[in-house]
Amino acid sequence: xxxxxxxxxxxxxxxxxxxxxxxxxxxxxxxxxxxxxxxxxxxxxxxxxxxxxxxxxxxxxxxxxxxxxxxxxxxxxxxxxxxxxxxxxxxxxxxxxxxxxxxxxxxxxxxxxxxxxxxxxxxxxxxxxxxxxxxxxxxxxxxxxxxxxxxxxxxxxxxxxxxxxxxxxxxxxxxxxxxxxxxxxxxxxxxxxxxxxxxxxxxxxxxxxxxxxxxxxxxxxxxxxxxxxxxxxxxxxxxxxxxxxxxxxxxxxxxxxxxxxxxxxxxxxxxxxxxxxxxxxxxxxxxxxxxxxxxxxxxxxxxxxxxxxxxxxxxxx
Numbered sequence: 001x002x003x004x005x006x007x008x009x010x011x012x013x014x015x016x017x018x019x020x021x022x023x024x025x026x027x028x029x030x031x032x033x034x035x036x037x038x039x040x041x042x043x044x045x046x047x048x049x050x051x052x053x054x055x056x057x058x059x060x061x062x063x064x065x066x067x068x069x070x071x072x073x074x075x076x077x078x079x080x081x082x083x084x085x086x087x088x089x090x091x092x093x094x095x096x097x098x099x100x101x102x103x104x105x106x107x108x109x110x111x112x113x114x115x116x117x118x119x120x121x122x123x124x125x126x127x128x129x130x131x132x133x134x135x136x137x138x139x140x141x142x143x144x145x146x147x148x149x150x151x152x153x154x155x156x157x158x159x160x161x162x163x164x165x166x167x168x169x170x171x172x173x174x175x176x177x178x179x180x181x182x183x184x185x186x187x188x189x190x191x192x193x194x195x196x197x198x199x200x201x202x203x204x205x206x207x208x209x210x211x212x213x214x215x216x217x218x219x220x221x222x223x224x225x226x227x228x229x230x231x232x233x234x235x236x237x238x239x240x241x242x243x244x245x246x247x248x249x250x251x252x253x254x255x256x257x258x259x260x261x262x263x264x265x266x267x268x269x270x271x272x273x274x275x276x277x278x279x280x281x282x283x284x285x286x287x288x289x290x291x292x293x294x295x296x297x298x299x300x301x302x303x304x305x306x307x308x309x310x311x312x313x314x315x316x317x
Contacts, residue, residue: 001059007052007074032064033088040064047093048072055099060085067091071117079104088112095119095140103127103146108134119143119163132157142166142188150194155179161186165212172196173213178204186210190236193217203228212236214260219243222261226250236260248273 002016012025021041022029028043041062052074059068060082067090076098083089084106092107095117102125107116117140126148131139133153138161147168154162155176160183169192177187178201185207195217202211203225211232218240227249229235235250238260246261248270 001056004056005051005053007050009050012046012049012051043067043069045069046073050074052076055080055094057082059083062086063088065089066112067093069093070097071095073097075099079106081106083107084109086110091115093117094121097121099123103131107131114138116140127151129153132159137161139163150174152176158183160184163188164192165189166191168193170194173199173202175199175201177201181205181207184208188212189216190214191216195219197221198223200225202226206230208232209255210234214238214240216240221245222247222250224249227253229253231255234258237264239263242266245270246273 002013005013008014016024021027022039026044026046026049027041028045029039030042032038032040042064043066044062045067047069048071050073054077055075057080059080062068063085065086066088069091071093072095074097075094078101079094079099087110089110090112092110092113092115096119099121101123103123104118105128107113108128108130113134114137116136116138119140120143122145124145124147127141127146127150129151130153132151133156135158137159139157139159140161140163142163142165144167147170149171150164150169150173152174153176154174155178157180159180162184163186165188169189171194173189173194177199181204184205186209188210190212193216194213197220198213198218200223203223205211206228208229209231211229212234214236215238218237220242221244222237222242224247226247230253232253233255235253235256235258239262242261242264244266245268246266251259251270251273
């Protein structure tokens, strides 16, 4: 692997020479599962080393490795197909690098994989349906360039965390998401190009603590079924095109600590909403946030109170 390194500013791999591989910085060894008298490479951890280079095909020779952590470096190029040989790999962290190409399908062949982190790279294209059919507990794909629909197989995933934020995903949230009710704890969808109505099946996610659908193009009303999000602590629906009235059952979810619904086209909140979620009129980038609107207001996007309270100055671009 050292031959694939072009820059090592912290000299992390300075001791990578000689036959005693287990003494190398960032390399961990343990007894082989099939031969306890033999030590084998069970992990590589070069997190935060700022190493520049590419991922060599020889990584596929580490067939006893349980983890490969290479985040926060400057590895570029594509993920080698030889990684499909890593049948014992439990954790793969390639986040915060400069990797490119389509979703690395080699991970689909890693039978033991439970943790996948590909954040902050330049992967693009579609996600394979098979990804969410694997027994992976955490899927981190945010801040890439994926631009497909979210696969309908999403509901087949046993993951507790699915992070898809800041990509270019389009289309609707699959209705199958409700099938994740037993395992899903956190899902982040913000910063995409998702559209349509949020499916009522989201209300089945009784174990979710964080749900963020902000900065998309969602439309329609917030489903009354969101009352089923009994464990949600953070709910962000801001910066979409929601309409109607924010249901009181959403405002009064028992564990809710942070609720954001600004920059939509709500007519207001249900009378069941407590005063702690009082909407504020403010301007940001020429957009007025959600505010309570009088029923007789002929201009439903603006209330008389908002018009009086909001001072807009400067030229309209």
